[in-house]
Amino acid sequence: MSTRTPMRSPSTDPTTTGLSIRSLRTFFLATFGLSWGVGVLYVFFSEPLDGVFGPMGYTNPIFIFMVYSPGIVGVLLVWRHEGLAGVARFFRRFALVRMSPAWWLVLLVGMPAVFYAGAAITGSLTDPFPFQPWSAVVPALLAMLFIGPIEELGWRGVALPLLQRRLAPLWSSLLLGLVITIWHTPSFLLSGTKQSAWEFWPFFLGVIAISVILTPMFNAARGSLLVAFLFHAQMNNPVWPDAQPWDMWLFVAVAVVVVVVNRRTMLDTGSAATAILTPAVPDGVVRAPAM
Numbered sequence: 001m002s003t004r005t006p007m008r009s010p011s012t013d014p015t016t017t018g019l020s021i022r023s024l025r026t027f028f029l030a031t032f033g034l035s036w037g038v039g040v041l042y043v044f045f046s047e048p049l050d051g052v053f054g055p056m057g058y059t060n061p062i063f064i065f066m067v068y069s070p071g072i073v074g075v076l077l078v079w080r081h082e083g084l085a086g087v088a089r090f091f092r093r094f095a096l097v098r099m100s101p102a103w104w105l106v107l108l109v110g111m112p113a114v115f116y117a118g119a120a121i122t123g124s125l126t127d128p129f130p131f132q133p134w135s136a137v138v139p140a141l142l143a144m145l146f147i148g149p150i151e152e153l154g155w156r157g158v159a160l161p162l163l164q165r166r167l168a169p170l171w172s173s174l175l176l177g178l179v180i181t182i183w184h185t186p187s188f189l190l191s192g193t194k195q196s197a198w199e200f201w202p203f204f205l206g207v208i209a210i211s212v213i214l215t216p217m218f219n220a221a222r223g224s225l226l227v228a229f230l231f232h233a234q235m236n237n238p239v240w241p242d243a244q245p246w247d248m249w250l251f252v253a254v255a256v257v258v259v260v261v262n263r264r265t266m267l268d269t270g271s272a273a274t275a276i277l278t279p280a281v282p283d284g285v286v287r288a289p290a291m
Helices: 023-044 046-053 061-095 101-122 134-146 148-163 169-189 200-220 225-236 246-261
Strands: none
Touching: 023 046, 023 061, 023 148, 023 169, 046 061, 061 148, 061 225, 101 200, 101 225, 101 246, 134 148, 134 225, 148 169, 148 200, 148 225, 169 200, 200 225, 200 246
């Protein structure tokens, strides 16, 4: 899975201008302020808000807004520094689809396999399918695709490329994973969220491990937002069996293997995806981003 692809220095790469490493503080402060601020308001006004939006849960508009906060802040920062044309080039990172078959196998088969292995350990592998009738899974899958993955517009869309301009991919992924874990902490305090029923420390270490697993995959795809979205969707897929807390412990083990196998690129800043925007192209010219 480990392949080293030379990348241009951020100082000479026109796709890395505008947003800088200093923008990270703005991104993190705005993300935490927006999402945690709304969470505090909910705590103080939960009864009237529940009366309007229903109980706290994965599809509650307040919860969705909190989840969207990293993505909202990330896109607004790109807009502020790069304008609407920059936002368009930012979203073109969804067109970055080239990645080695080995990584696609990890993404599409390996990640679900972790949940099934964890379920086998916890004894939940034979639990009945949670959606009856089967058609009820469709809205759950839509929520999986359009709620949680929006976070990645901020985490992997902005924060990770900026971190990798200063730090090697391993340290960038560990730091970002720690930030994301802390950001999720209030979910353990809000009844109605999935996290409120989970053990904290397996989740804490598991989210950091997941960040480590995604980083070399993200870099192999040259900073693909599509890969980040699909990875996040796999983590939230309601079809996979409930495997808490063993799925998190298994992700920690997988992360160790990923780092060992990809140790050269994980410690090499030259192999990291640092661009926020895809390369600009002349009007009327359609060109796939460089791979």
